[in-house]
Amino acid sequence: MLIYEDLPVPSIRANEVLIRNEAAGINFADTERRRGRYYPVATPLPYVLGGEFSGVVVAVGDEVSGVHVGDRVFGITHPARSGCYAQYVAAPAGEVFPLPSGLGFAEATALLVQGLTAYLMLRDGVRLMKNDSVLVLAAAGGVGSLVVQLARIMGAGQVVGAASTPEKRQLVLDLGADSVVDYSQPRWHTEVLRTTGDRGVDAVMLSGGGEMFTEATASLAPFGRLAVYGTANGEMPIVDFTAGLAGQVLMNLSFTFFALQFYFQHARSELALAVDELTRLVQEDRLRLVLGQQLPLSAAAEAHRLLEGRRSTGKMVLLPWAD
Numbered sequence: 001m002l003i004y005e006d007l008p009v010p011s012i013r014a015n016e017v018l019i020r021n022e023a024a025g026i027n028f029a030d031t032e033r034r035r036g037r038y039y040p041v042a043t044p045l046p047y048v049l050g051g052e053f054s055g056v057v058v059a060v061g062d063e064v065s066g067v068h069v070g071d072r073v074f075g076i077t078h079p080a081r082s083g084c085y086a087q088y089v090a091a092p093a094g095e096v097f098p099l100p101s102g103l104g105f106a107e108a109t110a111l112l113v114q115g116l117t118a119y120l121m122l123r124d125g126v127r128l129m130k131n132d133s134v135l136v137l138a139a140a141g142g143v144g145s146l147v148v149q150l151a152r153i154m155g156a157g158q159v160v161g162a163a164s165t166p167e168k169r170q171l172v173l174d175l176g177a178d179s180v181v182d183y184s185q186p187r188w189h190t191e192v193l194r195t196t197g198d199r200g201v202d203a204v205m206l207s208g209g210g211e212m213f214t215e216a217t218a219s220l221a222p223f224g225r226l227a228v229y230g231t232a233n234g235e236m237p238i239v240d241f242t243a244g245l246a247g248q249v250l251m252n253l254s255f256t257f258f259a260l261q262f263y264f265q266h267a268r269s270e271l272a273l274a275v276d277e278l279t280r281l282v283q284e285d286r287l288r289l290v291l292g293q294q295l296p297l298s299a300a301a302e303a304h305r306l307l308e309g310r311r312s313t314g315k316m317v318l319l320p321w322a323d
Contacts, residue, residue: 002034002301007048010082010090017067017093018059024084024297024318025052025109027142028207028230031304040261041079049300050084050318051076052112053091054105064093072099074108078264085300087320097275100283107282110142110289110315115278116271117229117260118146122154125227125258126203131157133196135219137183137206139175140168142315143229145290147205148175153286160195162188168313175288189218200224210235222251229258290314296322 012018030049033039054074057067067073073096077083081091099108122128134151138144139161151159161172162183169180181191193200200221206212207230216226217239228237239255263271281287292314295303299318306312 002049002304003046004298004300007086009088010086012059012061012090014061014063015092015094016061016090017057017064017073017096019053019055019073019089019091019096020058021053021084021087021089021320022055022105023053023109023294024050024086024320025054025112025114026300026303026307026316026318027051027113028307029113030083031308032231034304039079040259048082048084048086050086051079052109053077053084053089054099054108055089057096058088060093067093067096072101072105073097074099074105074112076112076264079261085297085318085320087297097272100279103279103282106291106294106315106317106319107289109317110146110291111275111278111282113260114142114315115146116263116274117258118143118150119274119278120260120263120270121205121227121229121258122147122150122203125229125256126205126225128154128156128203130155132202133158133160133199133221135160135162135192135201135204135216136172136177137162137204137208137212137216139163139172139177139180140290140313142290142292143205143207145171145175145314146287148172148177149287150281152176153281158196158201160192160201162192164310171290171313175290183212183215187215189215192219196221203227205229207231208235209237213237217253220251220253223253224251225254225256227256227258229260292316294319294322298323 057071075096140163159177161177161180163169164184179195204226292312297320
């Protein structure tokens with residue numbers, strides 16, 4: 001249950017900064033924590049949800065250098081810390097990124113969990129190669145809308161998007177996909193095969209299990225790679241070797257379970273480089289950030305309902321000072 005209430009402004013340690021938070025990103029991981037489902041770290045209650053912030057530094061700790069009061073910054077809080085559905089956020093100075101001029105607070109949040117996931121999953125998850133064909137599930141969503149564009153930028157030869165409504169499919173085409181399929185229809189993998197000359201795709205990215213995972217597997221070409229980056233549909237991916245479509249597994253397929261958290265724990269320098277690359281692409285007008293609903297902080301519960309009901313496109317954000 002989400003409760004909207006007043007809390008004290010966070011105090012900061014010597015190595016931290018205090019940010020007046022202008023935009024808080026919303027992710028499926030937030031809904032999973034709220035519902036008490038699997039999450040890699042414990043969630044002590046009561047807990048402030050949210051992993052992404054974007055705002056202005058209003059105070060710095062005694063040991064902080066390189067970040068100053070008045071700086072525009074954005075970043076991701078560690079999942080063990082209190083989150084970002086708040087007007088003020090405390091964060092270690094070394095974990096905030098400078099926000100380039102011309103990039104809005106709400107837009108910036110799309111470059112964090114979604115942008116980093118899209119970029120690093122293409123690069124490291126499915127190890128995209130030049131001229132690969134790519135299938136993007138939930139292609140109108142926060143991650144999917146960026147994967148469609150980044151796949152093209154990174155050299156994909158064919159991009160197939162999957163979305164559930166005509167409006168979402170048109171958006172995916174507008175973002176640069178070569179074709180779209182309706183993944184709310186039964187046996188939609190046959191349409192993917194048709195659009196690829198019955199070969200299938202070299203790479204698939206999806207967040208979910210169940211029938212979606214089975215259909216995605218059936219869409220793969222020989223030696224295809226599939227990356228799962230979450231369970232947005234509430235079902236865990238299971239490879240069923242006895243199912244009718246399991247013959248695909250005999251085609252030397254590779255399955256990857258992609259987690260952005262790895263980079264926070266073991267490769268933080270890669271995150272900074274990826275953020276720099278993503279912001280450069282935005283500033284060069286090569287990467288379009290698709291913003292969805294922007295709601296006041298008091299509407300966090302409604303935001304979760306929209307996300308869970310698949311009634312959102314692009315990046316949804318909360319505006320902590322809009323109430």
